[in-house]
Amino acid sequence: MNTILGIGFILIVGLFSAKAAEKIKTPAITAYLVIGIVIGPCVLNFMPDNIINISGIISNVALSLIAFSIGQNFSKRTFQQVGKQVLWISILEALGAWFVTVTALLCFNVPGYMALVFGAIAAASAPAAIIMVVRQYKARGKFVDTLMGVVALDDAWGLIIFSISLAVSKAMYLHLSTSMVSVVLKALLEICGSFLLGGIAGILLSYIGRLIKNKTELLIYTLGIIFITTGLALHFHVSVLLSCMFLAAVVVNLNNESFKYFDVLGDVDWPIYLIFFVLAGASLEIALLAKIGFIGIVYLVFRVIGKFAGTYFGAKISNADSDVSKYLSLGLMPQAGVALGMALIAKDQFPEVGGLIFTTVAATTVVYEIIGPFFVKVALQKTNQIHA
């Protein structure tokens, strides 16, 4: 099967499986993932090799478009309305997931350095899955604004927590004395680098954007700027997600007509997301589910509890609506690429137990990705964000 045929096949099968999923009130993204699993190497083994080869490009393109789309929620106006809640909730839910997971694992006699790494990975969520559900059901409202903000910031906190935890954990494991300051500096450098990159690209996008007149040019231009941001982020090893989010945040605040950049992408991005999630499904290693083990189950359960408790307290402190305090954590359940990326780093760092960490996170990702979107949908329904 050649690449073109493979992509055509994925598009059509993905489309109709999503239509079937609609009938049983299942989010499209779950359908894409399930189809991916079915045609992937673990079941039918139907996926041509050359598609797996381009899946790296597709996932970077999809993630950058998703991050760009999330970033549009960071307008001054939205920030005034939900900024305080977003800050409190995102910090506390990330710390909550970390703290509860670490404590639980320690209680079950997991070594301290391993518990720390699991806790740090628990802080991450999957912006892509969340935004897909929001987009599919055209959810809108204050709850959605808050959720988007939390999901976006989540990523920055996650990065900091992970870097620090990893450093401490390495010190414990190898009995090294790594200076805390240099670790924190490094994490901050990555975050600041992403901000700087996104900021410069955002200023370029808004100012040169004035030369752009018709829709065709607008599409090429917007794609060009997003890809250059992503390409540079990859090149300098800073965060693609943060850079593209910040790019969008700068544009939304600098440019009165910024909606046109988001609209023009909104017309074309869905096929890329479809391919991305089908490929993601194909790369999920279903066989790992059998190996999920005791640690995996503890991680699975206590991450959710930590997210819930953290969100609850964050919402209380910032005086958010009771909808937010009750349901927002449900929307944070999906976990995917970011967590896997962290687990991969952990795998490299700890030769002996790294494999176990990676396998466990990969296995729980399967669970979170497949049931997560349902919970996002439930959260959106309960808070009346879906206007039929």
Place this chain on the structure above:
Amino acid sequence: MNVLLGLSLIFLLGLFASKLAEKIKTPAITAYIVIGILIGPYALHFVPKSVLNVSGFISNLALSFIAFSIGQNFSRQVFRQIGRQVLWISALAAFGAWLFVVLGLKIIGMPTYVALIFGAIATATAPAALIMIVRQYKARGKFTEILMGVVAIDDAWGLIVFSVCLAFARKIHFNHVLSISQVIKASLLEIGGSFLLGIFTGMIFKVLSRHIRNPRDLLIFTMGLILLTAGLALHFHLSVLLACMVLAGVIVNFHKESFRFFEVMQSIDWPIYLLFFVLAGANLEIELLAKVSGIGAMYLIMRIAGKIIGTYFGAMIAGADNDVKNYLGVAQMPQAGVALGMALIAKSTFPELGSTIFTAVAATTIIYEIIGPYFVKYALQKAGQIQGE
């Protein structure tokens, strides 16, 4: 440089080059190709290898979208109005180009089999370049419709003429005992197969399209079926261009709201075309230009003369307007991928003179692709198809 960085540079450079080109009234496609040459391996050497590696994929994607877009002109209604003219003009323009090039090359002393191959390659045109210019200037009218039809059918004639000539050339050169009827059968099989494939996916389209309601599904569905058609054509070694054109032809005739499918593709296809032409420019081997000797020049001139005169007679027989008679020939100047594909086959068939054929065709392609768009624009202007100006 990673792939995304490379793609973004191509997008942004292409975009601003075309804006600059607009100021000096040059078609965007010329700007894309020139930028491609500039950043390509023969000048600045700026295109990352990783991007050149995906250019095969991108060109199949772009060609299938282009063919789909051309195919929408094949509605019954349009066919009734201009079908006769399209048939006559395309047949005679192809024949004219073939005849002139064969005679011209015989005159400068080329062996008959080489002349035959050159003649066959001369029939091909580049639908992509044409449709880009028509789209850019929003050209509309009867002339444009006839041009689109001619360019589309051209491809089928070209395939037949080339297969037959190749068989003859082999017979002359290698003394092959190859029955001509077999050759014609093989080329008809390719054409017939492409038609069947297009009709088949068109029928699937028709049946499934009932379930498609919102614009998001529409885009995925249309793109998915075009890619399926192109992918199957590649798989069975059929013509991607013909199969996708027929797919569009089936849709336009059997679906009441077919315009929706074409519009949704138009909203997304331009970035792919930009990539396609910049990469095409980067893949042009500029150094070949120096090697265009008498053969290349003769081919270049005789092909155009043949197209113009063939079109003239075709238009006369079919009773077409004066505009069509006078300007449609020159609008068929661009030549690119299809011709190169044929030249590549010739190269692998004839070890001795094959690479001469390929080099000459590749070199003239550079000229045709760079100046061709100007002539298309000129023809469209003269025929009053560009309303904006």
